[in-house]
Amino acid sequence: MNAPAEHANIARQHLIDPEICIRCNTCEEICPVDAITHDNLNYVVKFDVCNGCLACISPCPTGAIDSWRNVEKAVPYTLEEQFTWDVLPDTRELDQFEAGIVSGPAGETPAEVQQITDVATAGHGGPALAPWSASHPYINLYGPTNPVTATVTGNYRLTDADASSDIHHVVLDFGSTPFPVLEGQSIGIIPPGVDEKGKPHLLRMYSVASPREGERPHHNNLSLTVKRVTEDHEGKPARGVASSYVCDLKKGDKVQVTGPYGSTFLMPNNPGSSIMMICTGTGSAPMRAMTERRRRRMELKEGGDLILFFGARSPGELPYFGPLQKLPKDFIDINFAFSRVPGEPKMYVQDRIRERADKVFAMLMDDNAYIYICGLKGMEAGVVEAFRDICRARGADWDTLRPQLLAKGRFHIETY
Numbered sequence: 326m327n328a329p330a331e332h333a334n335i336a337r338q339h340l341i342d343p344e345i346c347i348r349c350n351t352c353e354e355i356c357p358v359d360a361i362t363h364d365n366l367n368y369v370v371k372f373d374v375c376n377g378c379l380a381c382i383s384p385c386p387t388g389a390i391d392s393w394r395n396v397e398k399a400v401p402y403t404l405e406e407q408f409t410w411d412v413l414p415d416t417r418e419l420d421q422f423e424a425g426i427v428s429g430p431a432g433e434t435p436a437e438v439q440q441i442t443d444v445a446t447a448g449h450g451g452p453a454l455a456p457w458s459a460s461h462p463y464i465n466l467y468g469p470t471n472p473v474t475a476t477v478t479g480n481y482r483l484t485d486a487d488a489s490s491d492i493h494h495v496v497l498d499f500g501s502t503p504f505p506v507l508e509g510q511s512i513g514i515i516p517p518g519v520d521e522k523g524k525p526h527l528l529r530m531y532s533v534a535s536p537r538e539g540e541r542p543h544h545n546n547l548s549l550t551v552k553r554v555t556e557d558h559e560g561k562p563a564r565g566v567a568s569s570y571v572c573d574l575k576k577g578d579k580v581q582v583t584g585p586y587g588s589t590f591l592m593p594n595n596p597g598s599s600i601m602m603i604c605t606g607t608g609s610a611p612m613r614a615m616t617e618r619r620r621r622r623m624e625l626k627e628g629g630d631l632i633l634f635f636g637a638r639s640p641g642e643l644p645y646f647g648p649l650q651k652l653p654k655d656f657i658d659i660n661f662a663f664s665r666v667p668g669e670p671k672m673y674v675q676d677r678i679r680e681r682a683d684k685v686f687a688m689l690m691d692d693n694a695y696i697y698i699c700g701l702k703g704m705e706a707g708v709v710e711a712f713r714d715i716c717r718a719r720g721a722d723w724d725t726l727r728p729q730l731l732a733k734g735r736f737h738i739e740t741y
């Protein structure tokens with residue numbers, strides 16, 4: 326059940342996470358329509374006043390403002406309710422309905438996938454739209470209760486043996502089971518075994534790194550780019566359950582797969598469309614899928630620019646794109662940013678974006694250019710700041726532009 330038409334009475338309600346909010350008042354000051362108010366406990370958003378302009382999202386120092394729930398239009402969370410909250414309400418069945426139209430004999434988005442996706446795409450401040458010329462994706466063909474069994478047909482390490490990150494290229498084959506995917510979609514992998522509470526492990530999501538016709542064309546397969554998690558987000562040692570499982574898979578092993586997921590982080594198909602790709606680490610997976618799609622169609626001379634900003638610690642830690650450097654410069658404009666090369670200044674993706682400000686601005690203003698950001702959550706703020714500065718220096722306003730990009734399906738974020 327994914328047909329949005331059946332759910333015309335559903336609205337996305339803008340909320341503030343009371344657990345994270347530091348009550349700094351920034352959002353209330355910035356909101357152009359006075360949709361935000363507060364009492365001595367909470368900052369809250371007036372449902373009937375907020376028009377979703379997103380002006381408050383980026384200035385919020387904590388991200389608390391970037392919270393959304395689907396509600397029945399007639400019965401949103403009231404101000405009185407919001408004032409009493411210590412935590413945001415749990416997501417409900419309603420939150421499973423995605424924006425964007427999908428087709429196919431799909432099931433419902435599992436609640437855990439919806440939650441993970443909400444976090445991964447929070448940088449939009451709400452649901453995104455796919456490019457108008459994107460192919461229609463299939464989603465939710467297989468869920469945690471009816472996963473499909475795929476067979477591992479390849480697994481090799483992409484990063485140098487002495488690199489600090491262990492990133493693998495893994496190929497999964499679906500045999501005769503249909504598993505149609507588009508560039509930019511992801512799949513779920515259910516690690517075997519149980520967690521410390523004795524419950525089966527929850528699925529983890531992984532972006533598809535191959536184009537729609539497969540890693541090996543016409544063999545009903547796809548590839549993933551998986552980094553072994555060895556430390557948590559704070560840098561403390563931690564063993565990633567699913568990423569270790571996937572990185573250790575051997576040829577012939579069977580894997581439980583769900584999905585496909587994602588109906589908006591999709592590439593444009595119209596000839597002449599340009600793509601700006603900004604990624605770190607395994608955020609390169611969907612970028613590889615899109616680049617491969619374009620590479621395989623290169624001889625059709627469909628036009629459109631590809632520009633890539635790729636951040637990694639050092640060249641040895643780059644998954645892919647080493648080989649892609651051999652591609653013609655007029656096919657893809659590659660800008661690497663290395664942050665840990667001895668004797669060289671630290672470079673981050675946003676530094677490279679600033680270096681290419683004229684080109685970046687031209688693409689931001691070009692209705693036929695689409696922007697994709699994928700990788701570590703921490704990269705988002707710097708990239709958006711670079712966009713803001715580039716716009717400001719050229720007499721434009723990023724906060725005005727961003728909703729326009731979103732409305733045209735031109736701006737896509739997936740960070741984890």
Ligand SMILES: Cc1cc2nc3c(=O)[nH]c(=O)nc-3n(C[C@H](O)[C@H](O)[C@H](O)COP(=O)(O)OP(=O)(O)OC[C@H]3O[C@@H](n4cnc5c(N)ncnc54)[C@H](O)[C@@H]3O)c2cc1C
Binds near residue numbers: 529549569
């Ligand atoms: C839409 C989407 C697409 C994704 N695509 C990819 C992909 O293409 N390749 C890929 O490798 N991952 C991808 N991920 C991340 C992936 O889903 C898992 O979160 C990741 O592999 C960690 O799972 P785990 O079971 O190994 O770690 P867990 O056992 O879940 O966590 C172990 C510890 O590490 C922390 N942790 C979790 N994830 C990370 C991380 N990425 N970096 C640092 N610390 C972490 C946890 O908070 C925990 O403390 C994607 C996530 C999303 C939402």
Ligand code: SF4
Binds near residue numbers: 355375380382
């Ligand atoms: S999105 Fe716009 S209208 Fe809604 S609260 Fe933020 S600034 Fe106000």
Ligand code: SF4
Binds near residue numbers: 353368385
């Ligand atoms: S700007 Fe963010 S942290 Fe500050 S009051 Fe608003 S929601 Fe809370």
